Amino acid sequence: MNARLSPRMSVVGASPTAEISNKLRALAASGADVINLGEGELDFATPAHVCEAGIAAIRAGDTKYTAVSGTAALKAAIARKFKRENGLAYKPAEIIAGTGAKQLIFNAFLATLDKGDEVIVPAPYWVSYPDMIRLAGATPVIVPGRAEDGWKLTVHDLAAALTPKTRWVILNSPNNPTGAVYSRAELAALEAVLIDHDVLVMADDIYEHIVHDGSFAAPAAAMPNLLDRVLTINGVSKGYSMTGWRLGYAGGPEWLIRAMDVLQSQSTSNPSTIAQAATIAALDGDMSFLDGWKETLLARREQVVRAVATTPGLSALATPGAFYVFADCSGLFGKSTPDGKTLATDLDVAGYILDAAHVGMVHGSAFGMPGHLRIAYAIEDARLAIALARITDAVSRLT
Numbered sequence: 001m002n003a004r005l006s007p008r009m010s011v012v013g014a015s016p017t018a019e020i021s022n023k024l025r026a027l028a029a030s031g032a033d034v035i036n037l038g039e040g041e042l043d044f045a046t047p048a049h050v051c052e053a054g055i056a057a058i059r060a061g062d063t064k065y066t067a068v069s070g071t072a073a074l075k076a077a078i079a080r081k082f083k084r085e086n087g088l089a090y091k092p093a094e095i096i097a098g099t100g101a102k103q104l105i106f107n108a109f110l111a112t113l114d115k116g117d118e119v120i121v122p123a124p125y126w127v128s129y130p131d132m133i134r135l136a137g138a139t140p141v142i143v144p145g146r147a148e149d150g151w152k153l154t155v156h157d158l159a160a161a162l163t164p165k166t167r168w169v170i171l172n173s174p175n176n177p178t179g180a181v182y183s184r185a186e187l188a189a190l191e192a193v194l195i196d197h198d199v200l201v202m203a204d205d206i207y208e209h210i211v212h213d214g215s216f217a218a219p220a221a222a223m224p225n226l227l228d229r230v231l232t233i234n235g236v237s238k239g240y241s242m243t244g245w246r247l248g249y250a251g252g253p254e255w256l257i258r259a260m261d262v263l264q265s266q267s268t269s270n271p272s273t274i275a276q277a278a279t280i281a282a283l284d285g286d287m288s289f290l291d292g293w294k295e296t297l298l299a300r301r302e303q304v305v306r307a308v309a310t311t312p313g314l315s316a317l318a319t320p321g322a323f324y325v326f327a328d329c330s331g332l333f334g335k336s337t338p339d340g341k342t343l344a345t346d347l348d349v350a351g352y353i354l355d356a357a358h359v360g361m362v363h364g365s366a367f368g369m370p371g372h373l374r375i376a377y378a379i380e381d382a383r384l385a386i387a388l389a390r391i392t393d394a395v396s397r398l399t
């Protein structure tokens, strides 16, 4: 590490998903026909009425600083969304908008964590949580999930992981990378454990709108006795295909929202006015486009699940939400590639498939669950079919 860098940089690495994308871009630049099943974003265009609202904001000269936490109009639209969709009543002072859900999660950790503090991170987890926790000086306590539990945190494992140092528990439903969705009853059971512990709950609901089986329950609503300790994180990146607009929002206790606002005021200030205007249109607007999106995604999920089930060495559970299949690839360990390399880890398998099939996927270790691959199926149907055929073919060449 360069001596000019802060020791802080030793606890953080580049996001592994971004790394895969960089590798793929380099391969593509060399002329290869690469297919990226590693990207955590939908291939659909942002709905037209949302884009129009952004354009209208530019034309109206809505291009100057706003309140750090977002305009009053945006916060009112977020409050309406929380009430309408989740039955949650947040006041404007309990709401903040930021530059993506990512920034809000980061600010929440930075505002509350210190050396010695612990955060319970159920695995597999979204890649950024542990690094953010470490950057804030605290320790991620990784609690491995099990496929047979639907990859969900159990009451028993939660109880065993809690210590007097625990400051937060993260609940991400639907989950990235497994697509697991917690039911109301499961959340109530976790609430019963948490009620006696003075810990905060980070409910990362960013995939709320992408549920195929069962239905979404917001932890803040399903854990009413913890409401004053739950920070609900959400945004428009996934449900409205707006990853590039960079707009996330959070609802939670006023003391915490105020602290996040202070941090944001000294770093990025308000999210883009154009994204704020577009988000009002998204949250208040017609959502019928989602039905078509979900139908398309469901058909793709079935395509992936079928391909995985018929490829020896791979297996996966059906994944109720998000747009990922989390496949076990440990059945390929010990096999040899055509050029004589033995596959021993998920990284080896992902690397082999990238080299041999020009298909990129993120290895499970990046999500704290070795022996797996995350297959993101948010790409055009025809390309997905080609990618899956290439994976099956590459695997069939192993001996």
Ligand SMILES: Cc1ncc(COP(=O)(O)O)c(C=O)c1O
Pocket: 040, 099, 100, 101, 102, 103, 126, 172, 175, 176, 204, 206, 234, 235, 236, 237, 243, 247, 248
């Ligand atoms: C679980 C989870 N939380 C948060 C985010 C961040 O979303 P945003 O684009 O709003 O920063 C992502 C993005 O991939 C995610 O998968």
